[in-house]
Amino acid sequence: MSINHIMKNNLIKDINEVLELYPKLRSYEEADGTHSLIGEIDIFDASEIYHGSFDIRVKSTKDYPYSFPDLYETKGMIAYEEDMHMYKDGRCCVAIMQEEEIRAKKGITLKEFLKEFTIPFFANQLYYKNCNSWANGDYKHGLEGILQYYQELLNEVSVEKVISELNNVLVVNQKGFEKCFCGSGKKYKKCHRNTHLELKKLPKNRVKLDYELIVKFKELLTVK
Amino acid sequence: MEIFSNYTNIIKKALDSNDLLKSTNESYGLGNPQSRYELKMFSAEKNNLSLSIGDLSSVLSKNGVTPILNQQIGHHPDFRHLKGTTNTEKHYILSAFIDIRKSTNLYKRYDEETIYMITNTIQLAAIAVCSAFGGFIQRIQGDGVFVYFGRKGLSEKHATEHAMSALSLFTYFMKTDLKNIFVEKGIEIIHTTIGLDLGFEDKVLWAMAGINQTSEITTYSLHTSLASKMQGYAKANQIIVGQNVKEEAANDLSLYEVVDEKRYIFEIPHKNFHYTQYVFDWLKHLKSLNYVVTSPLGKLSLKSIVPLNFSNENISALREVASVNKPYYEK
Numbered sequence A: 001m002s003i004n005h006i007m008k009n010n011l012i013k014d015i016n017e018v019l020e021l022y023p024k025l026r027s028y029e030e031a032d033g034t035h036s037l038i039g040e041i042d043i044f045d046a047s048e049i050y051h052g053s054f055d056i057r058v059k060s061t062k063d064y065p066y067s068f069p070d071l072y073e074t075k076g077m078i079a080y081e082e083d084m085h086m087y088k089d090g091r092c093c094v095a096i097m098q099e100e101e102i103r104a105k106k107g108i109t110l111k112e113f114l115k116e117f118t119i120p121f122f123a124n125q126l127y128y129k130n131c132n133s134w135a136n137g138d139y140k141h142g143l144e145g146i147l148q149y150y151q152e153l154l155n156e157v158s159v160e161k162v163i164s165e166l167n168n169v170l171v172v173n174q175k176g177f178e179k180c181f182c183g184s185g186k187k188y189k190k191c192h193r194n195t196h197l198e199l200k201k202l203p204k205n206r207v208k209l210d211y212e213l214i215v216k217f218k219e220l221l222t223v224k
Numbered sequence B: 001m002e003i004f005s006n007y008t009n010i011i012k013k014a015l016d017s018n019d020l021l022k023s024t025n026e027s028y029g030l031g032n033p034q035s036r037y038e039l040k041m042f043s044a045e046k047n048n049l050s051l052s053i054g055d056l057s058s059v060l061s062k063n064g065v066t067p068i069l070n071q072q073i074g075h076h077p078d079f080r081h082l083k084g085t086t087n088t089e090k091h092y093i094l095s096a097f098i099d100i101r102k103s104t105n106l107y108k109r110y111d112e113e114t115i116y117m118i119t120n121t122i123q124l125a126a127i128a129v130c131s132a133f134g135g136f137i138q139r140i141q142g143d144g145v146f147v148y149f150g151r152k153g154l155s156e157k158h159a160t161e162h163a164m165s166a167l168s169l170f171t172y173f174m175k176t177d178l179k180n181i182f183v184e185k186g187i188e189i190i191h192t193t194i195g196l197d198l199g200f201e202d203k204v205l206w207a208m209a210g211i212n213q214t215s216e217i218t219t220y221s222l223h224t225s226l227a228s229k230m231q232g233y234a235k236a237n238q239i240i241v242g243q244n245v246k247e248e249a250a251n252d253l254s255l256y257e258v259v260d261e262k263r264y265i266f267e268i269p270h271k272n273f274h275y276t277q278y279v280f281d282w283l284k285h286l287k288s289l290n291y292v293v294t295s296p297l298g299k300l301s302l303k304s305i306v307p308l309n310f311s312n313e314n315i316s317a318l319r320e321v322a323s324v325n326k327p328y329y330e331k
Helices: A003-021 A097-106 A110-131 A142-154 A159-170 A193-199 A204-223 B002-017 B020-025 B039-046 B054-062 B077-082 B112-132 B156-185 B222-233 B243-249 B282-288 B312-322
Strands: A025-029 A035-044 A050-059 A070-073 B093-101 B136-141 B144-149 B191-199 B205-211 B214-220 B238-242 B256-258 B264-268 B273-280 B292-294 B300-302
Touching (some): A003 A035, A003 A110, B002 B300, B039 B112
Antiparallel strands (some): B093 B144, B238 B273, B264 B273
């Protein structure tokens, strides 16, 4: 049995489990051979209280389960605006690309996508509607959001230090017993290693690209 | 389900207060009659018993349901003109037979009055939900109910959908709400069996049966007879439907499974006519309805109108789910 055939079987099994769990969803095969789930999803809070429903479309990708599915809201229940983290075509920006890539690298089924990303995203939209704020904050738009992601991950406010750490991950292959590059005097394994292990979950190309973007961003800030 | 809460409360009261095993220890019957749920209390409550209609009323109006008000058993309002005549008329109808089955073991724990109150309340719940979905109560048969769905001016498809919704909601009430109460009491549960079939216009004759005051307006149809027969094949809390119902509803085929015991409920071999009966997956059907919501733990309720302002407690519980998400926007 070919790998493609196994993947296809896994996808069908995944879809059947989703349809069992979310009976208001239906699946269909797209012209490009990927599969979509469409229908309604109900949002409950942690105490099993119903808060609302959304019409959605979840589109799997060709390299299922190793890339992140797309999620659309199809009824216009949320304004398709940047501030609502919605694209003009109804696509939902459920997470930052870096988080998506880390999760997809492990393999993400449609069932997992609905539980881990879809339901929390819409619960957050309902939370925003009630409280006018996001339950766990949100990322700034565009490049600033990418910088924010690394600042939070590395627990560093300083842009210079973020750049230095990314550079360290990309260029320097520091050993655990060596003194940490940050100048704390501690061994690397007792200082920045765990954070860097998190960073290493990202594809190296992604870190390299983000590093370059953040360097340019800093240059722009300096010019300003 | 919340809409049945008035019925559930009565049954709970009867079970809690009138348990013969419990009262032996408390010398009930002679010493402690105050705590007993008496027939006269039931009578008073029964007259005002109704579904908690709040969320249901919008469901009904959105789905084009018009309940038949002021029903008189055996006198369907659309065919009342046949009364006192030998005239006949052909018109489609869905016939549903609902039977309430109880274990004889119930008599070890409860007296006849209590068992009457419980089964009567269940029967009233069936009548209420069927009536709410436009059903007409044709006959009460002991612990059973015979209901028609269908009206002049209402399509067969809509009437079929209404019948399926009503019977599915009722069976959910039996299978979950009541089951939980009975299991809590450690007694064998009461269950229902249902048969439903659709006869199209050319196969259903309406006419008056009997004479003068000893009469009713009824259907002469193979499919009314088959619905009753199908009910006999239903196991605990199952709904068996005829082939016509399946074809008219034209919904998800996975909702139907052929009855193993007897696939063809009726056959005319020389005409190559074989009529199939199916077990209807009413739970899956309910979950797929746009006015029903299923909680993560699998509890079903009618989709309620979401309040504009939630309590702080609700918001905190929503935050718990929402805080997993941190949205972004890529420019």
